[in-house]
Amino acid sequence: MLLTAALSQPIHAQTADPASQPAIGDDGTLSLLAVESGVAEIGRLQTVFTDYLKERLPVAIDTPSLPAGRVHVAMRQPLQVCAVGLIRLPQVEAAYHWVMPIIHSRIVRYGSETISSTLTDGRYGVMLGTTLEQYARHAGEDVIAIAERESIFEMLKRGRLRGVIDVDIVVDFRLEADPDLALTEEAVLAKVYGWLACSKAVQAPTRDRIVAIVRNGLHDGSLYERLPNPEIRRYIPVHLID
DSSP: OHHHHHHTSOOOBOOOOGGGSOOOTTTTOEEEEEBOOSSHHHHHHHHHHHHHHHTTSOEEEEOOOBOHHHHHHHHTSSSOEEEEEEEOOGGGTTTSEEEEEEEEEEEEEEEESOOOTTOSOOSEEEETTSHHHHHHHHTTOOEEEESOHHHHHHHHHTTOSSEEEEEHHHHHHHHHHOTTOOEEEEEEEEEEEEEEEEOTTSOHHHHHHHHHHHHHHHHHSTTGGGOSSGGGGGGSOHHHHO
């Protein structure tokens, strides 16, 4: 199968009852993938959406979250594939059907309120080799790239960095859980949306059904019930889905 080859790993069939669902495409199946996220909270939110859709659509293929590059390879095959968590970049704008944004977040520069008199580095910490680092450097920010997010937060608590550049969903939950961390939002570098997108082979009736499923789940609350933390709902762009 082309998709299996594209993903370069065995993919097992997901059980579904086509008799209870309308047929999707020529063979009645749809492949649903999720983009691997370096942010645990975003990953959990994507899982909520994928699991919710799998229960309501005849999904043929189920995989763990995959790196964005491998998802893009799969999406370009002549098969019916949808993916949760893609960033809508100019280079792929015309390649897919962009069905709906399901996650919104911001990349923010935060200043530390606990800078030590023996400040080790006057720069802002950012995770090494990530999209965050790319955004920060593109914006001309004075950053130091550090491999582990936990190391950045520990340095901030010791007053050894001027601040951090990170995703708001990460910092919001970290501030709630860690009273020793004191940060102030200084500037928004970018607004980022994670989209549910489908390959060109996925026809309009299928895409419309996906939208209807998500809207119904938001309206009746059944989708919110899946959230591991009710606070995560504030990162769902309901105003754009409705």
